[in-house]
Amino acid sequence: MNQKERNEDLERAIDAYSSMLYKICFVILKNEQDTMDVLQETYLAYMTKRPYFHSEEHKKAWLIKVSQNKCREFLRFHKKHASIPLEEVEESIGITNGFGIEDREKLNLIWNLNVKLKSVVILYYVEGYSVKEVAKLLNISEVAVKKRLQRAREILNKLGREYDGGIIYE
Amino acid sequence: MNRNDFDQDLFSNIEISDNAKRNLYTNCKRGKRAGDLRFRYATALTALIGGLAFGCTGIGTFAYYQSVQTRLANMSSEEVTAYAEDLSNDHGVTIDESYSRKLTNEETLKVAELEKKYYAENEFPAEDVKRVASLSDWDGKSVCYVEEDHKLHLPDEMTDDQLLAFIDYNVKKDYVLAQENETDNDTASPYVDIDAENVSQDQLEDLARAAIKYLLNEDVPQGFEANFKAFKPSAADPAVGTAHDFYTVEFSETNDSSYRTYYYACFNMDDLSLRCAGVDGREFWAKLESFTDEEAEAIFQANKANILAEIKDLYGYSNPDEEWHEVYHSYDDYGDAREIHYDILFGDIEVEVMWEVGNKKIYSVGFYNINDIGGFHDEIEE
Numbered sequence: 289m290n291q292k293e294r295n296e297d298l299e300r301a302i303d304a305y306s307s308m309l310y311k312i313c314f315v316i317l318k319n320e321q322d323t324m325d326v327l328q329e330t331y332l333a334y335m336t337k338r339p340y341f342h343s344e345e346h347k348k349a350w351l352i353k354v355s356q357n358k359c360r361e362f363l364r365f366h367k368k369h370a371s372i373p374l375e376e377v378e379e380s381i382g383i384t385n386g387f388g389i390e391d392r393e394k395l396n397l398i399w400n401l402n403v404k405l406k407s408v409v410i411l412y413y414v415e416g417y418s419v420k421e422v423a424k425l426l427n428i429s430e431v432a433v434k435k436r437l438q439r440a441r442e443i444l445n446k447l448g449r450e451y452d453g454g455i456i457y458e
Numbered sequence: 459m460n461r462n463d464f465d466q467d468l469f470s471n472i473e474i475s476d477n478a479k480r481n482l483y484t485n486c487k488r489g490k491r492a493g494d495l496r497f498r499y500a501t502a503l504t505a506l507i508g509g510l511a512f513g514c515t516g517i518g519t520f521a522y523y524q525s526v527q528t529r530l531a532n533m534s535s536e537e538v539t540a541y542a543e544d545l546s547n548d549h550g551v552t553i554d555e556s557y558s559r560k561l562t563n564e565e566t567l568k569v570a571e572l573e574k575k576y577y578a579e580n581e582f583p584a585e586d587v588k589r590v591a592s593l594s595d596w597d598g599k600s601v602c603y604v605e606e607d608h609k610l611h612l613p614d615e616m617t618d619d620q621l622l623a624f625i626d627y628n629v630k631k632d633y634v635l636a637q638e639n640e641t642d643n644d645t646a647s648p649y650v651d652i653d654a655e656n657v658s659q660d661q662l663e664d665l666a667r668a669a670i671k672y673l674l675n676e677d678v679p680q681g682f683e684a685n686f687k688a689f690k691p692s693a694a695d696p697a698v699g700t701a702h703d704f705y706t707v708e709f710s711e712t713n714d715s716s717y718r719t720y721y722y723a724c725f726n727m728d729d730l731s732l733r734c735a736g737v738d739g740r741e742f743w744a745k746l747e748s749f750t751d752e753e754a755e756a757i758f759q760a761n762k763a764n765i766l767a768e769i770k771d772l773y774g775y776s777n778p779d780e781e782w783h784e785v786y787h788s789y790d791d792y793g794d795a796r797e798i799h800y801d802i803l804f805g806d807i808e809v810e811v812m813w814e815v816g817n818k819k820i821y822s823v824g825f826y827n828i829n830d831i832g833g834f835h836d837e838i839e840e
Binding site: 294295298299302303306307310311314315321324326327331332334335336357360361384385386387391394395398410413414431 | 465466467468469471472473474478479481482483485486487545635637638691699702787
């Protein structure tokens with residue numbers, strides 16, 4: 289791959305997967321700029337380390353895995369400051385634009401789940417990975433994934449009950 | 459568990475902006491790490507795991523640094539397992555979620571001071587952090603990890619040795635995390651041993667000091683020592699090309715504090731031409747005057763001609779073809795503008811400037827050939 293092809297490959301990878309990675313990392317890190325730092329580190333690793341991918345799915349999974357690792361590193365270092373409350377992020381980047389009060393409150397419940405549960409929830413429910421795939425991406429057992437999903441469902445069921453339709457539909 | 463029973467619309471508005479995508483693309487092509495862009499992302503992990511990539515000035519300093527490395531590498535397998543377990547249970551985002559209480563301001567300053575001694579003088583704690591199964595087992599006087607709630611519990615008042623134990627606990631945990639991630643990523647590091655390159659550290663240090671003085675009109679302060687990095691992705695894969703290969707010389711009082719002020723200069727590997735220079739760091743940022751976005755924008759507009767004149771005077775570039783700027787914030791301070799990020803295109807050369815609003819001064823500058831790193835704020839095709 290020459291320089292031009294590599295730049296095009298990088299551009300395609302950003303175009304294809306940055307939205308997904310942004311969503312996953314943002315929900316975990318609860319902070320727009322920290323999320324961008326993690327994406328920067330993830331794509332820089334993609335560009336400089338040049339892993340071999342045997343399929344597009346493999347590439348996607350690699351990017352998710354690296355970004356999850358970067359999130360972990362980030363959380364280790366950034367316990368030094370408090371994260372931005374959802375209300376402030378709402379104002380700055382409008383993640384609840386068009387939402388009613390109930391939807392805002394529902395998002396806040398997910399926002400405040402602990403990181404372990406959120407990672408599993410977003411990979412399984414939003415990105416559509418199977419339990420087995422989530423286990424591989426997060427380096428944990430399938431049993432652990434199921435336990436976390438179950439725990440998240442219990443919490444969201446309980447807390448979301450007072451809202452119309454809940455968060456987890458019964 | 460049916461994934462269709464989840465209200466996925468709640469995530470529908472969490473979208474990366476086109477501008478953020480563009481920045482991601484341009485910065486990756488420049489080989490910039492997040493820590494190079496902002497000071498938020500600590501470089502301590504890189505220092506710990508990639509020791510060879512860092513030079514250390516002085517045999518004594520290197521010996522102390524090596525001693526920390528040895529201490530980490532010599533952890534027993536039980537200890538490593540325990541830290542790995544802590545990490546897998548460490549799900550807090552904020553300090554409140556991981557420690558029983560925040561450090562006081564006095565403790566934070568003391569930790570910063572002791573961290574320097576930890577790394578530079580190998581002042582280690584007499585005892586490790588204690589571990590107990592449940593909160594009822596904690597005596598309330600020791601620094602103690604409680605497995606029941608996965609938190610580090612801190613007594614109301616901590617001695618220096620307890621603060622050192624707190625530092626040691628975190629350093630070891632970060633080390634284990636870095637090891638785990640390195641194994642996971644299983645790909646070559648883009649950093650290489652600077653000794654293998656065709657330039658001496660003394661030569662690089664002289665160049666860096668001169669470049670910083672030329673830009674800031676001030677010397678690197680006394681007590682700030684030089685560290686060297688050689689970022690060379692082309693070593694692992696020649697197809698990357700050499701446009702991303704560069705040396706970084708960073709001057710700071712300590713490598714390992716994420717709060718440090720640091721002066722830096724980067725040089726392209728092929729001809730040692732200046733790639734960027736400046737000063738940055740949380741401590742540095744904290745001393746800058748804060749403005750609203752509107753105030754910062756107005757001050758910038760009133761001074762834009764002066765900035766361009768200064769760039770012409772310092773580096774000879776004039777008659778810009780294109781320009782772009784943004785009001786610049788710290789990581790969690792919306793509305794707290796202190797710098798302007800200003801990019802100007804002169805022919806094939808893009809000049810990137812960080813201009814401080816309060817002092818009306820250029821604090822960092824970078825030069826990039828758009829033929830090597832791509833177009834000026836390239837559009838990402840949707």
